Amino acid sequence: MRKIFPAEELARDARFIRQTNEQRLSDPRGTRVAGGNASEQLAKLTPGLANGPDRARALMHGIFVGEIQALEGAGRTCWDFEVGEDVPFELKLDMARQCWDEARHCEISVSLADHMGTELGEFAENGLLYEAACNPDPVLRLTGVNRALEGLAIDVFNTMKEFGNLAGDPVLEFCEDWMLADEVTHVKMGSDWLRRLTENDKERLEKALEFQKVVDRLFSFNGFRGEDDDSPIQLTRRFRELAGFSDDEIDEIADMSREARAEAPS
Amino acid sequence: MTDTKRPREPFAPWDRRSLPGLFDVEETAERIGHYKWVEMKLFEALGGWVATVPELDVKLRLGTHCYHHAWHADLFDKRLPELREMKTERLTVPANDQLVAFFEAMTEPEDATMTIEKLVGVYRVLIPHKIAAYTYHRNATSEITDMPTVRILDFILQDEFNDWREGEMLIQSMIETEAEVERAMNHQLKLEKLMLAAGGIAGPGSIGDPYVEMPEEN
Numbered sequence: 397m398r399k400i401f402p403a404e405e406l407a408r409d410a411r412f413i414r415q416t417n418e419q420r421l422s423d424p425r426g427t428r429v430a431g432g433n434a435s436e437q438l439a440k441l442t443p444g445l446a447n448g449p450d451r452a453r454a455l456m457h458g459i460f461v462g463e464i465q466a467l468e469g470a471g472r473t474c475w476d477f478e479v480g481e482d483v484p485f486e487l488k489l490d491m492a493r494q495c496w497d498e499a500r501h502c503e504i505s506v507s508l509a510d511h512m513g514t515e516l517g518e519f520a521e522n523g524l525l526y527e528a529a530c531n532p533d534p535v536l537r538l539t540g541v542n543r544a545l546e547g548l549a550i551d552v553f554n555t556m557k558e559f560g561n562l563a564g565d566p567v568l569e570f571c572e573d574w575m576l577a578d579e580v581t582h583v584k585m586g587s588d589w590l591r592r593l594t595e596n597d598k599e600r601l602e603k604a605l606e607f608q609k610v611v612d613r614l615f616s617f618n619g620f621r622g623e624d625d626d627s628p629i630q631l632t633r634r635f636r637e638l639a640g641f642s643d644d645e646i647d648e649i650a651d652m653s654r655e656a657r658a659e660a661p662s
Numbered sequence: 663m664t665d666t667k668r669p670r671e672p673f674a675p676w677d678r679r680s681l682p683g684l685f686d687v688e689e690t691a692e693r694i695g696h697y698k699w700v701e702m703k704l705f706e707a708l709g710g711w712v713a714t715v716p717e718l719d720v721k722l723r724l725g726t727h728c729y730h731h732a733w734h735a736d737l738f739d740k741r742l743p744e745l746r747e748m749k750t751e752r753l754t755v756p757a758n759d760q761l762v763a764f765f766e767a768m769t770e771p772e773d774a775t776m777t778i779e780k781l782v783g784v785y786r787v788l789i790p791h792k793i794a795a796y797t798y799h800r801n802a803t804s805e806i807t808d809m810p811t812v813r814i815l816d817f818i819l820q821d822e823f824n825d826w827r828e829g830e831m832l833i834q835s836m837i838e839t840e841a842e843v844e845r846a847m848n849h850q851l852k853l854e855k856l857m858l859a860a861g862g863i864a865g866p867g868s869i870g871d872p873y874v875e876m877p878e879e880n
Contacts, residue, residue, distance in 0.1 A: 397710050485739065499722045500726075
């Protein structure tokens with residue numbers, strides 16, 4: 397088995413359809429789900445929106461395929477690097493633990509998707525998350541995946557938990573809260589390893605934080621995730637603090653989203 | 663009232679634990695170092711394969727089992743300093759070159775069409791050999807002097823039995839034709855020969871020697 401497994405070869409059964417981000421954004425079916433115009437697409441996700449339930453179903457499917465890729469990414473970090481030469485033994489143990497957590501998240505999210513009336517493969521998959529998990533530097537990989545993407549997962553799960561509360565769906569609320577607890581742990585792993593592995597390497601630390609910004613920017617399209625009351629996905633300060641983010645770092649993500657939102661077509 | 667002066671034996675009648683065990687401290691540390699190396703190689707491979715298997719149920723089980731074996735490696739790693747080995751990486755080594763060859767062959771399949779081979783290597787060859795070696799160690803060491811190792815092996819064996827059963831059921835569910843039976847058996851045969859050359863996961867003597875020494879006849 398090779399080291400570094402390419403994103404385009406991720407093994408899937410016939411139900412999964414892969415799209416690039418460009419294809420996904422120009423797909424008219426996506427616009428129908430997200431809402432007719434830019435303001436509808438950027439409205440806060442609530443059950444009261446006319447397209448709220450469909451957006452929530454699409455998001456849950458996105459969570460499921462994201463969890464598969466997170467599982468694959470953590471698994472590859474177990475395989476791609478050598479203990480001692482590249483990474484400490486304990487880092488690999490953390491990644492194996494994350495494999496188990498992500499496998500459970502797949503089981504939870506596919507069950508919730510079914511609970512919400514969604515069929516597997518009803519929405520397309522894009523491989524962005526796993527692509528971040530292909531970085532050949534383990535520090536950059538963990539920073540991009542565990543801090544940027546798992547950080548986004550904190551925001552998404554908290555939003556879905558609130559959606560479940562507002563919709564009177566205790567199953568959705570219960571499950572999202574459990575996944576949220578795991579995600580805070582994964583982000584904290586990323587924060588801890590970033591600090592430990594770059595303690596005496598400022599240049600590598602800066603590179604890793606820059607890579608995290610690139611990934612964060614990719615997922616801040618049109619200000620999709622932000623701190624404003626009407627942001628579709630709410631940036632979750634409290635849980636990010638628990639996971640090792642400083643106030644300045646959270647402010648920076650909020651500013652990035654605000655800028656992206658201001659630049660979004662109206 | 664209980665008579666507090668009435669003597670009792672230190673070992674209850676049903677407690678048949680005995681001294682000594684078959685392994686001294688050094689041999690125990692060496693074996694545990696080999697076990698840790700095997701658990702590491704296994705969890706790394708299971709993690710790496712997740713991305714390569716298209717079957718969703720298999721993908722999720724590999725992710726789950728990956729952590730089980732990482733946890734085993736961690737348990738063995740924590741036991742080593744208690745056996746006077748402070749640099750645990752010094753003993754985290756394969757038993758011999760033949761075992762390295764076994765792992766290279768076991769982890770070779772990558773293609774998405776080779777899930778049967780991946781599962782056979784782990785669940786029909788490696789894990790049965792692990793269960794055998796761990797059971798031998800568990801039963802042959804002293805439950806008094808080396809109880810911490812016995813306790814670790816008991817937890818690990820529980821995982822191994824559960825994982826072996828799940829893996830075997832996945833294999834049975836994937837084999838639907840005679841050609842697939844042959845694929846599974848051929849791969850098992852190839853790997854069993856390599857494991858035979860290695861003498862087991864801890865090298866020759868992994869499960870002891872059942873034969874009786876007989877004086878040569880003139």
